[in-house]
Amino acid sequence: MNKKFAKFALVAIVFGFALMIAPAVYAQPVEDGGSALTTDGARKLGGAIGAGLAVMGGAAGIGRIGGSAVESMARQPEAADKISGAMILTAAFIEGVTLFAIIVGLLAVL
Numbered sequence: 374m375n376k377k378f379a380k381f382a383l384v385a386i387v388f389g390f391a392l393m394i395a396p397a398v399y400a401q402p403v404e405d406g407g408s409a410l411t412t413d414g415a416r417k418l419g420g421a422i423g424a425g426l427a428v429m430g431g432a433a434g435i436g437r438i439g440g441s442a443v444e445s446m447a448r449q450p451e452a453a454d455k456i457s458g459a460m461i462l463t464a465a466f467i468e469g470v471t472l473f474a475i476i477v478g479l480l481a482v483l
Contacts (some may be wrong), residue, residue: 378380389476390447416481417481417482419481420478420479420480420481420482421478421482422478423474423477423478423481424475424478424479424482425478426476427471427474427475427478428471429467430471430477431467431470431471431474434471435464435467435468437465438460438463439460439464439465442456442457442459442460
């Protein structure tokens with residue numbers, strides 16, 4: 374991975390967390406003395422974060438498979454048919470697991 378892109382990704386992640394936490398700084402105090410984050414809110418937050426992480430992991434996996442397959446085909450063009458078949462099959466498995474993880478995360482939100 375490119376170092377410039379890695380720095381950009383790290384800054385984007387930190388900025389995203391700052392945007393997530395910033396509204397809590399300006400939140401009004403709870404009058405009944407309870408916590409601002411309820412059990413229901415924590416469940417929804419966890420489900421949303423889990424679904425997002427599942428999408429990011431699936432995208433990274435499929436991208437890595439595609440890059441490796443293209444590199445392999447460039448080295449051995451005669452094996453391109455076998456490599457592309459294996460690539461499509463593996464990408465389908467990753468996509469299925471990612472979809473399952475997204476559904477589980479979104480069920481936690483509901």
